[in-house]
Amino acid sequence: MSERILPLPDVPDPRSGPSLRWAILGTGWIAARFVEALQTSTNQRIVAVGSRTRARAEAFAAEHGIESAHGSYEELVAADADVVYVATGHLDHFGHARLALEAGRPVLIEKPLTPTVAEARELVELARAKGLFAMEAVWSLALPRYSVVRQVLDSGMLGEVVEASANLGERLVDHHRAMDPAQGGGAMNDIGTYVMMFANEVLPGLRVTAAHGMRHAVPGIAGPGAIGQFHALLADERDRLATVSASMLADTPTAAYIAGTEATLELEAPFYQPGPVVVRFHDGEELRYDEPALAHTQLFWEALEVARCISEGLTESPLRPLAQTLATLSLMEQARELMGDPAA
Ligand SMILES: NC(=O)c1ccc[n+]([C@@H]2O[C@H](COP(=O)([O-])OP(=O)(O)OC[C@H]3O[C@@H](n4cnc5c(N)ncnc54)[C@H](OP(=O)(O)O)[C@@H]3O)[C@@H](O)[C@H]2O)c1
Structure with missing residues (x-):
């Protein structure tokens, strides 16, 4: 019988490889964990954050050292960034991801992509029609x-x-x-x-x-x-x-x-x-x-995968x-x- 061994993980070095400029849409619990994980462990750059209210965007930007704060999601997706991370509640993923895609931004969207298949299909079709990267943030x-x-x-x-x-x-x-x-x-x-x-x-x-x-x-x-x-x-x-x-x-x-x-x-x-x-x-x-x-300090691995895919011109992650x-x-x-x- 041949020797049984477990394979080693095939993952990138978190601090090397392509670095994206991230825009964060929403300022809730997971948005903060995501930003902290990227800033602590990777060379990814968080360049913008957007909230429904300017005060919250500014407070989040100050707390996390983010250079630009935007008082609406419309303003955020117009900001200069390589990818938008949609970190709002389940029912808002559809509208907010669509907003970002229509502004020409690739997207990483929190799970579930949307609660319904019909809405998810619409987003998938939009991303494909625009040739933009889209991925559901299943960090696991x-x-x-x-x-x-x-x-x-x-x-x-x-x-x-x-x-x-x-x-x-x-x-x-x-x-x-x-x-x-x-x-x-x-x-x-x-x-x-x-x-x-x-x-x-x-x-x-x-x-x-x-x-x-x-x-x-x-x-x-x-x-x-x-x-x-x-x-x-x-x-x-x-x-x-x-x-x-x-x-x-x-x-x-x-x-x-x-x-x-x-x-x-x-x-x-x-x-x-x-x-x-x-x-x-x-x-x-x-x-x-x-x-x-x-736990959530490791949220950055999904961001590395997004950076790799976008830098290689992929519109989906394998x-x-x-x-x-x-x-x-x-x-x-x-x-x-x-x-x-x-x-x-
Ligand atoms: N990957 C994971 O392990 C993980 C863990 C937790 C949650 N999640 C996912 O992340 C998403 C957000 O969860 P969360 O726990 O971060 O939620 P949360 O703390 O409630 O944050 C949601 C954010 O959405 C924005 N928002 C926009 N419209 C809103 C509305 N009508 N009511 C309330 N907030 C609104 C708010 O940001 P502004 O006020 O700045 O606009 C709010 O801070 C969910 O879809 C969840 O499934 C993933």
Whole structure:
């Protein structure tokens, strides 16, 4: 038997390679983490930030040492920059990404690209018509650990992959944006996008065959609330299966695995963030790739991928092609339909 070894991550040096001038659209939680990660670990330059209000843009620019602050998103996309990072809420991604694309700017758009397939298709068509780069910011896929996962899958080390599973649960019921249906909140859009992405990456072509979820009312938000938690079963005609689940009600294990006939790969929790990869063979041998669990300080890897793609003239990233984004959004829609709540 040949020696079993795990591949090393195939990732760029964060401080070398092409450097883009970034414009940040929105000044919320993820915008700040993204800017800090790029400024701490890369040679990318944040040159502009835009907000609905000038005061917020100026405060964010002062806090992060950004040279230009813009009091509207229209003004921001007109600013001189190589790429716009759209960091507003789910329901705003469509309008804000369209604004940037129509101004001739390539875009990195926070996940989910949009909550609906129809809107996502419109953005994809616009980006393609304009010949501009567009990518959904699924940062997990640009992390070194996912480079290891891809290489393991490509190598056939696991044998025939028959099953995948991903769970993500974080108690976020008190987080207003995340649980407000009026802002597209809920376990499907906010974190379900990661588990559906995982199933689709590992076993592309699966369809959702069963899904159960329910809305969860939150004090202070009128109505039945957004989806609190859901479970879904995915399958294909070859009987390959995936189980995915997400919860905003509890801190669930948040681990994932890919099961093959020769070995099973485990992504230790949280599976969508930096961390170890373990491969356990049927005969008991175990291989391990260790990566520190540095969480959102590692958001910069996706920015390096954007810089590489744009500098090479690509309009999509092979790590997150737009077709894969559409496929993930389609799984989310299938699950909503089967839950009997297509508008959730
Ligand atoms: N990759 C990840 O790990 C990760 C983590 C968290 C969130 N996200 C994604 O990032 C996006 C933003 O999430 P977040 O947690 O950063 O949200 P947030 O803190 O609420 O920030 C959203 C920003 O959107 C802007 N905005 C525009 N119109 C708005 C409106 N009508 N109401 C409220 N804000 C509005 C605001 O910026 P201005 O006031 O400056 O205009 C606000 O600061 C979401 O789509 C989420 O899925 C990704």
